[in-house]
Amino acid sequence: xxDAEPDGLSPExxxxxxxxxxxxxxxxxxxxxxxxVDRRVAARMRSVGAADLTVYMNLLRFQASGEELQRLVNLMxxxxxxxxxxxxxxxxxxxxxxxxxVRGRPAGSRLRIWSAGCAxxxxxxxxxxxxxxxxxxxxxxxxELLASDIDSAVLxxxxxxxxxxxxxxxxxAHLRVKYFQPLRGADEDGGPRWRIMEELRESVDFSLVNIxxxxxxxxxxxxxxxxxxxxxxxxxxxxxxxxxxMFHDALxxxxxxxxxHSESMSRMSSLFIPRRFPDxxxxxxxxxxxx
Numbered sequence: 001x002x003d004a005e006p007d008g009l010s011p012e013x014x015x016x017x018x019x020x021x022x023x024x025x026x027x028x029x030x031x032x033x034x035x036x037v038d039r040r041v042a043a044r045m046r047s048v049g050a051a052d053l054t055v056y057m058n059l060l061r062f063q064a065s066g067e068e069l070q071r072l073v074n075l076m077x078x079x080x081x082x083x084x085x086x087x088x089x090x091x092x093x094x095x096x097x098x099x100x101x102v103r104g105r106p107a108g109s110r111l112r113i114w115s116a117g118c119a120x121x122x123x124x125x126x127x128x129x130x131x132x133x134x135x136x137x138x139x140x141x142x143x144e145l146l147a148s149d150i151d152s153a154v155l156x157x158x159x160x161x162x163x164x165x166x167x168x169x170x171x172x173a174h175l176r177v178k179y180f181q182p183l184r185g186a187d188e189d190g191g192p193r194w195r196i197m198e199e200l201r202e203s204v205d206f207s208l209v210n211i212x213x214x215x216x217x218x219x220x221x222x223x224x225x226x227x228x229x230x231x232x233x234x235x236x237x238x239x240x241x242x243x244x245x246m247f248h249d250a251l252x253x254x255x256x257x258x259x260x261h262s263e264s265m266s267r268m269s270s271l272f273i274p275r276r277f278p279d280x281x282x283x284x285x286x287x288x289x290x291x
Contacts, residue, residue, distance in 0.1 A: 008038030013053040017041060020057065025073060025150060026212030026243065028236035040075040044068070070152055077151045078234070079119040083126050083163075084170040086229060089258045090126060092279035093225065094134040097256055101224050107140040114223045114250070115204075116211055117231035118147035121158030122167055124204045125196055127227070129179055146220065148209035155206050161196040168194060211243055220250040230260035232268070244269035254287035 009017065014037070018029045029037050041056070048068060050056035060069050084090065101111065115124040124147035131138045149155050164187040168176055180194040187193050209216045211231075226247055232240045247257055248271045257272065258280070259265060265272050265283040272283035 008034060009041065009053060014038075016057065017053065020060065021073075021076065022236070022239070024069065024212070025076075025210055026235050026239040027073075027076060028234065028239060029076075037076070040072070044072050044075065074151045074153045077149075077154075079151065079154050081119045081122045081230075082167045082170055083122045083129075085122065085126070086261055087170070089227070089229070089280045089282070090130045091134075092277045092282060093127070093258075094130050095279055096277040097225060097282065098131075098135055098137070101254070101256075102137065102141060105141075108142060110142045110144060111225075112144045112146065112223045112252075113225045114220060114227070115145070115147040116209075116226055116228040116247075118149050118155075118158060118206070119151070120154045120163075120167075121147065121161065121196075121204065121206070122163070123147070123227055123229070124158075124206075125161070125200055128200050128203050129175060133175070145204045146223075147204050147206045148211075148220075149206075150208070150210045152208055155208055158204075158206050159201065161201045163194055163196070164189070165191045211246060212239065214246065217246055217250060222252045223250045224252055224255045226251060226255070226257040229258060230263070232263060233260065237268075240268040244271060248272070248285055251285040253285060255285050256282045257285075258282055 008014070014034060018037070022028055041053075044050075045053070045056050048056070048059060050059060060072065063069070098111070102109075113127060115127065118124050124145055128145055131143065147158065149158075162183065163180075168180070176194065179197050179200060181197065183193040183195055185193065209220075211217055228243075228247065232243055235243060244265065248269070251257065256275070257265065266274060271285070273286055275282050275284045
């Protein structure tokens, strides 16, 4: 058993670890995140019995299963979210964007929506509820809801679909009654727990995806709308430009991407056209025609 290092990683070790994580995941950790990183790495090193960072880095680099890297990544990611977060973009989706996308498309054709960085599932399930509640043409099209995250633990929670009071705080009461079932037993804080209905759990295709790895995002093509909110803030400038190029490739011509309220595609890439709708500003992949 190894004792925690009171002073954390040396500057050289910190730079080595952060460079490795940046290369493998796109996540960028500055000096300001040192305390956050030190504590989590020290915990993992104790858990696997690594005597120093060199030993631990060898495990991260060469373990065939990649299990330890996944465990470290799970600790390094932040998954703070809740239902109906930044609702104005969901309003924009059902009030403007979807009608524009299906214009000229025959009934029965496919619409693909991808929640990238979906954490524990609140965002893709919120999209599903909005489509059912607010988009009158929801039954006219084959809608495919894709959701991905780099954190395997939160994806399991997303598939399970169990949430506490905090996650549901932004959800109107009538929608809670309609789409959630109260569960027996309390959460860790003694509050109630709710499970989203089975039909909605089955409506979302969750998958483990590292958006910094081109091989893993190759399957995401012909996407009509991408939600990637409050994820790229954890990338550096180069990582954001690379992610923007990847999203551009994944989108169908004329497709849209939604970013978080503090993010701007114009500061990352010139590949997209800003589109101002009554509810929100989204970014569109040009299709060669007039928007």
